[in-house]
Amino acid sequence: MKHKTSSISKKYNIDSESIFEIVSDFENYNKWNTIIPSAKGKLVINEVLTLILKLNNKTKPFKPTVLSIDDKKSFLLSKTILAKGIGELTHKFDFISLPNNTTQFTQTWTAKGILVRILWAKIKKGFANFNIFNDDLEKYVEKRNANNV
Numbered sequence: 496m497k498h499k500t501s502s503i504s505k506k507y508n509i510d511s512e513s514i515f516e517i518v519s520d521f522e523n524y525n526k527w528n529t530i531i532p533s534a535k536g537k538l539v540i541n542e543v544l545t546l547i548l549k550l551n552n553k554t555k556p557f558k559p560t561v562l563s564i565d566d567k568k569s570f571l572l573s574k575t576i577l578a579k580g581i582g583e584l585t586h587k588f589d590f591i592s593l594p595n596n597t598t599q600f601t602q603t604w605t606a607k608g609i610l611v612r613i614l615w616a617k618i619k620k621g622f623a624n625f626n627i628f629n630d631d632l633e634k635y636v637e638k639r640n641a642n643n644v
Contacts, residue, residue, distance in 0.1 A: 527635035
């Protein structure tokens with residue numbers, strides 16, 4: 496079955512290990528993340544996370560499963576919608592270490608299924624909302640860096 500992919504990426508002034516720790520600390524999302532103001536669970540393979548997404552002033556529960564973890568480098572979440580073949584979505588978080596204590600953080604979504612073929616434009620537009628996630632993260636990192644000076 497053919498799949499669709501979409502990515503967003505941003506460079507941060509923080510080392511990759513630190514930003515990995517911030518992004519994978521779901522319990523503290525309420526301190527900085529306006530698009531996912533509530534998150535519960537641990538970054539453990541097969542753990543089902545409980546996330547509350549806030550998109551366009553609407554909240555929606557979302558419960559992805561942690562599929563894989565490459566310690567301090569990446570992790571992968573997955574959610575099946577209705578059933579396999581109907582809608583399957585993975586969300587990969589990559590943390591690439593760059594010179595001068597900076598990190599390229601990339602989020603990549605891969606989707607497949609009947610719903611994806613029908614609703615891809617709308618689904619992809621939803622992923623663009625995660626630029627807010629990246630902006631929130633940047634503000635949090637800047638504040639954290641300022642407090643550590």
